[in-house]
Amino acid sequence: MTEVDVVVAALAVDGGRPVVLVGGGRRLPRVPLGPKTPGAAAAGLAERVLPGAPPRRVRQLGAYGTGRALDLVHVVLVPGGAPTADGHAWSAPDRVAGEDRAAAAAARDWLAEAIGSETLALDLLPDAFTAADLRRVYEAVWSTTLDVANFRRWVRAQEGVIAATGEKRTGVGRPAALYTRAPDAPRRLRLPLARPEPGPAPSGHRA
Structure with a gap:
């Protein structure tokens, strides 16, 4: 059975550059899909890791992964300087770790295009x-x-x-x-x- 996670690429503009929210291990926030729709799960996760800054926009970017693991990546947009929680912090997209770096870069490129x-x-x-x-x-x-x-x-x-x-x-x-x-x-x-x-x-x- 394929394990499906909902991954949030939360973007803001801070210090004259786009930044993305990362947690432990410089990975993007994620939760198992569960019973909610992917969009609702992404919005709920964003509200948890960004308290006081409800997401202004939530959009599914795409699916990443193969085999037994699949990540449904959602872009979330919030104003710069939004407070973070649960050990998360803002980072340059190219400093995201592991396979999440491709998702962060895709989110940044989507924003620049749209x-x-x-x-x-x-x-x-x-x-x-x-x-x-x-x-x-x-x-x-x-x-x-x-x-x-x-x-x-x-x-x-x-x-x-x-x-x-x-x-x-x-x-x-x-x-x-x-x-x-x-x-x-x-x-x-x-x-x-x-x-x-x-x-x-x-x-x-x-x-």
Whole structure:
């Protein structure tokens, strides 16, 4: 009989880079499938190892393994800095141990591929964020630099997806307008964001 585990590749953006949650032995969190559906088991596991940070998005990535062991890997997205429990900690995806490293890399690559057309970046941010916060998520996931003025215009085009709160973040520099996910926002962006081709970083002032 094949043993089936549900494995969670929880992704966040922290320190300007994507990170993944690991536990003992630098492995991804896992539980036996049991009577629950794979999605429900993944969500329950994520809530246990990430207390206080309910998963914003849970999606099955794929099945890994052969023979008597099969891992159903689910991607879970949470805001950066989410607290961890049960000895788990955030790590670079390429530092995950053993066979789980391939699953962590696949989760990171899926995020980089899908984030330009789906509202995944909002799942990686707190409820209120600035345009600069949102831009830095894309820059971290894509390992690139985006033009500030073009990105602001793109944000303003996301009607029905991103909504201004009417408040501003104050502190160092100019006050920055705060945004949030629009009520009943779709899962796909109103206007996709194209991933820049590799090349020199754009010049100009950065906010």
